[in-house]
Amino acid sequence: MREARRRAVPILRAAGIAAAGLEARLLLEGSVGTRALDPERALDAAAAATFAGYLQRRAAGEPVWRILGEREFWGLTFRLSPATLEPRPDSETIVEAALAQLGARRGENLSLLDLGTGTGCLLVALLSECPQARGLGVDLSEEACRTAAGNAMLNGVAARASFRKGSWAEGLAGAFDLIVSNPPYIPTAEIATLSTEVREHDPLLALDGGADGLGPYRIFARSLPALLAPGGFIVFEIGAGQKNDVVAIMAAGGLELRGSRHDLGGHERALIFAPA
Structure with missing residues (x-):
């Protein structure tokens, strides 16, 4: 396996992949189905063919996690589908912000x-992280809802999670203690400038936020205040430089900024809102 990885690294480097060594190892692990690689062991024919196919796909620009079909998020494993955005570490900021805001309430029936x-x-x-909580996930894609339901089962929370096809909060009723969202926030004109990995492999539905990238937030400002329980709050992900615009949009809907959290790159990534 050491030799297979050694030969793979220059192939990936030639394709412009900076982390060629790491990605070669990840693809090799995926090919043999284990992280416990034996460097001295030779690949069998089936694993060698799988590995060669993985390398070809990665060199053509397909992201490594798309090839492997799953990615870790918050220490959990999430399977991907063509209808879902690939979870990214920066989005863990939403979870961090929500848990910090909940504090001791994490143990309540949320x-x-x-x-x-x-x-x-x-x-x-x-x-x-909230063992007594129950949750509803909504997505415009039925395929995404099926993927999410499978991931809830995979991670042991299926009994407390439900998913439904829908457009944002349309048709919803009830009172929620916490509302979260990582909406599409990239302006339409900027989609063409994204990297090949994102532009050609993440679903457009999860990227395109309209002409100025702020379309979903305007919908949220109109629809979400009525869905919050007393003491409830909202946590959104935003793009770089969007904070002031999003705060103004939310203020028009009667929501005020209660805090924010920075991502690994030092950008304000998660904003917390509650009724003014």
């Missing part, structure tokens, strides 16, 4: 709502 749930990573991560 009602959670995740809009644009995708893989279900936000809702499943929160349910894993």
Whole structure:
């Protein structure tokens, strides 16, 4: 296996992949189905063929986690589908902000709502940390809802999670203690400038936030205040430089900024809102 990895690294480097060594190892692990690689062991024919196919796909620009079909988020495993955004470490900031805001309430019988749930990573991560909570994930894609339901089962929270196809909060009723969302926030004109990995492999539905990237937030400002329980709050992910605009939009809906959290790169990534 050491030799297989050694030969793979220059192939990936030639394709412009900076972390060629790491990705070669990840793809090799995926090919043999284990992280416990024996460097001295030779690949069997089936694993060698799988590995060669993985390398070809990665060199063509397909992200490594798409090839492997799953990615870790919040220490949990989430399976991907073409209809779901690939969970990214920066989005863990939403979970961190929500848990910090909940504080001691994490042990209560909370009602959670995740809009644009995708893989279900936000809702499943929160349910894993809030053992008495129940949650609803909503997504415009039926395929995404199926993927999220599978991930809830995979991570042991299926009994407390439900998923439904829908457009944001349309048709919802009830009172939620926490609403989270990582909505599409990239302006339409900027989609073409994204990396190949994102532009050609993440679903457009999860990327395109309209002409200025703020379309979903305007919908949230109109629809979410009525869905909050007393003491409830909202946590959104935002793009770089969008804070002031999002705060103004939420203020028009009667919501005020209660805090924010920075991602690994030092950018304000998660904003917390509650009724003014």
